[in-house]
Amino acid sequence: MSFDISVSGDAAEAVDRIVPQLVSDLVASRITAQDPTLWGPAAEGEAAKRLGWTEAVVVSDGLVDDIIALRDRLRSEGVDHIVLGGMGGSSLAPEVITRTAGVELTVLDATDPEQVLRALNHRIDHTAVVISSKSGSTVETDSQKRVYERAFAEAGIDPITRIIIVTDPDSPLDQAARADGYRVFNADPNVGGRYSALTAFGLVPSGLAGVDIAALLDEASSVAGRLAVDHPSNPGLILGAAIAGTRPLRDKLAIVPDGTYIVGFADWAEQLIAESTGKDGKGILPIVLDKYSTEVKLGLNDVQIVRLVESERETEEVAAGEIEISGTLGAQLLVWEYATAVAGRLLGINPFDQPDVESAKIATRGLLEQQPEPTPAAFVESGIEVRGTQSIIAAATSIDAAVEALLSSLPHGGYVSVQAYLDRGAYPELELLRERLAARTARPVTFGWGPRFLHSTGQFHKGGPAVGVFLQLVGTASEDLDIPGRPFTFGELLHAQAAGDASVLEAHGRPVLTLTLSENPQGVETVLDIIR
Structure with missing residues (x-):
């Protein structure tokens, strides 16, 4: 087999309860036939022009x-x-x-x-x-x-x-x-x-x-027939039910490479699932982890763990409540696309639009066109400018206090999002923030490089459940670069993207803390030390 899936615990219960209905409703064959009515009347217009991937x-x-x-x-x-x-x-x-x-x-x-x-x-x-x-x-x-x-x-x-x-x-x-x-x-x-x-x-x-x-393409073709058939063994139906059908919904999806030969799959799946499902106050937040991450050890009741393994194990060997998947890359890509479309149907949302991605783009364009003066920093510490939602920075006189205020605002079922608008090639150590914050809060933490995450988890952050708190890290490059034919530079574009997204997050009632630092190792180390 080019793709295998094993489920246990809540995921297995969801599969047993939901997949027979999906089979009865001919969901798999209707997706393959590009039936746009599967996601309800409100989604039909968009779905009618978005099913060519099948x-x-x-x-x-x-x-x-x-x-x-x-x-x-x-x-x-x-x-x-x-x-x-x-x-x-x-x-x-x-x-x-x-x-x-x-x-x-x-x-x-x-x-x-x-x-x-x-x-x-x-x-x-x-x-x-x-x-x-x-x-x-x-x-x-x-x-x-x-x-x-x-x-x-x-x-x-x-x-x-x-x-x-x-x-x-x-x-x-x-x-x-x-x-x-x-x-x-x-x-x-x-x-x-x-x-x-x-x-x-x-x-x-x-x-x-x-x-x-x-x-x-051959790898994907090898599983296409299974995905088109209305049968309880259809892997797209099983995966869709397992990630979107648990009761109560485990709406944080931890994707963990655990022996798979595929490199970086979780980053792709993160974008597919978050942008497809994070809307109307609903959604599934994928989190890119490894098998030693804090969230894997905590056993949180709102986190569903998916392990990407080298080969299928016996169902009884799968850790309680987890999902295990093995398969070739081409097969994985196609199965997860089907599963995400199925998840959208189960959640009652349109998995093909991205309204809040567009809202961040509009805010960015407005800032680039108007070129307003930057909002004054609430205070500056160690060369780092501090801005944010008033409720977070109002009483803070240090970065440590501001971070503590942000984390203290985590609601029940909440998560932390770290958004780094810096050179990801120069500062890979910033990803250490994710694990440190997870250990500090005992809650799921997602990390994204800006502006790349705006086209990924950015939709979920604004359109999904209102349970996130957001830490923005914005760099100030020592050397800027003009853009031919444009009245703004790359540095100005980056800052407009960060400020635009922060404004949309705040408009949606999400707490935001923005730390603007000089793009140098000292500023990065200062932030890492504070979080530690």
Whole structure:
């Protein structure tokens, strides 16, 4: 089998109770037939144009030869380094595909100027860039395209020969790129970004980087038949019921690699599930953990643990209340897409829209257009500026007191979200904050690099249950980078994204503490010490 799942405890009870009804309602075959009525009248319009992923394996097969031919041509010209400019599903799927295959792909889903500069200055003579955006209006990818066009021109390289576009047909980006002479790959417009792993968005950058994408599609194809059948053994129905049907709902989903060969899968699944289900005050919050994480040991009654293992074990060997999954990467991608669609039906939400992702984008655009003066800091300590929700900073005179006030505001069933708007390549140690806060609070903690998480868990934070508290870390780069043709820099864009998201969180009644620090090791160490 290319995919196996074992369940126990609450998850097993949910499967036994729910899957027979899903089978009776023909949910699997109706998803495969792209029936938009499965999620209710309010979701029908969106669902009618978002179910093309169910046939992505077949549709994408026709792309493979063209992608390989382009890869071979680029390599013959000395181009052996691929950079991907994309956000959300456009970057997270290629990241897990290439990391698992062990091939190099520079994923640039960032607006931190120092992170962008480091990518620009790395082997430009041997680099090709894939710009991936459904609409082409995504500010991050538009900015990345602009700076790479300039960088290639300054290096004496025609950008037309080094930039490849992946977008929907007839999008503004599609029209402009074709008019300029760029090589364009069109994706199925009836697939949302987070369900696009097996479309051109996942395959073009992965294939150009050197992945055997035909084999990846074969892996997905091997499980497609099982997913289409209305039967109690359907893994998509089982997984959907297990993650969205427990009573009471375990609405934090801890995804734990425990022997799997797949690298970074939880980051992709986090985006798929959080953005699909976190709305209308409902949802499932995925948390990227490892098998030694505090949350795994605590046995919290609102946390469902999913272990990604190398091979299936006997059901009685599965830890009580846990889910164990094994399978190939291609099969995993397709099963989790089906399961997420099933989870949406069980939760009573539309799994294909993302209203609160759009609200953060609107707030960011407003700040970039108006260029208001920054909100004055409540106080400054060790060079770190402190801002936040009034209830959090009102009585605080130190960062430690402000952090304590934020954590003390955790409601029942709550979680902490750490959001780091810094160079993730330069400061990987910041992810230590996640484990330290989990140990301190004995509650689930999620960590996201900004602005990448805005296209992932950002939807859940604002649209899901109002039980999160939010710690923003915002860097001030020592070197900024202008964006050709734009009246703002990457540094200004990054700060607008952080401030815009904070304003939307606060408008939704979420507590926010923002620490703005100089982007240097001393500021990072100060924060780590305070949390410790």
